[in-house]
Amino acid sequence: AVGLLCSRVGAQSEAIRPAVDASTELSADSVAVAEVFELRVRVSVPAGSAVFFPDTIPASADLESFAPVEWRAERGPDDGVVLTLTYPLIPFGTGNVSVPGPDIVVGPSELAAEGERVPGGARVGAWTNAPRGSESSLRRTRMPDGMIRVHPVQTREDIVAGVSPRGPDAVVGSS
Helix, strand or coil, X not given: CEEEEXXXXXXXXXXXXXXXXXXXEECCXXXXXXXXXXXXXXXXXXXXXXXXXXXXXXXXXXXXXXXXXXXXXXXXXXXXXXXXXXXXXEECCCEEXXXXXXXXXEEEHHHHCCCEEEHHHEEEECHHHCCCCCCCXXXXXXXXXXXXXXXXXXXXXXXXXXXXXXXXXXXXXXC
């Protein structure tokens, strides 16, 4: 794994705000335009927590989600849970492209009463149901942005030979 970024969010008071350990990494340090790569996020939360995260990464002019997040949960330290979130992404820009980190919201498990149960008595709630307020029982974490190098599809030799992209009117066939 390449491009490791880490974030540790401690708690002022464990009883009020759950501690969250989180890290992000990219599956590659460089890709070609339209080559799918992954943003992987690991989130470790205490037992009895509710965890909310978005289904996709916000789109930009240079990057968008290729598919919804895939996640898995496993038992973590102190009966907590470790979630691994995998966001498949596809770049359209070239050069150094910023990869935005997702927001993670953690709070008491009753906030996700309808959510899916995971080890440690925790629950994963739908992002649309994530609390939007600033209650003292919530921990909001904005994962750090990453950076990936995106190479153009055309090679230098293609450009020197006069190869250039053509518009949709140059496409032959019904597809």
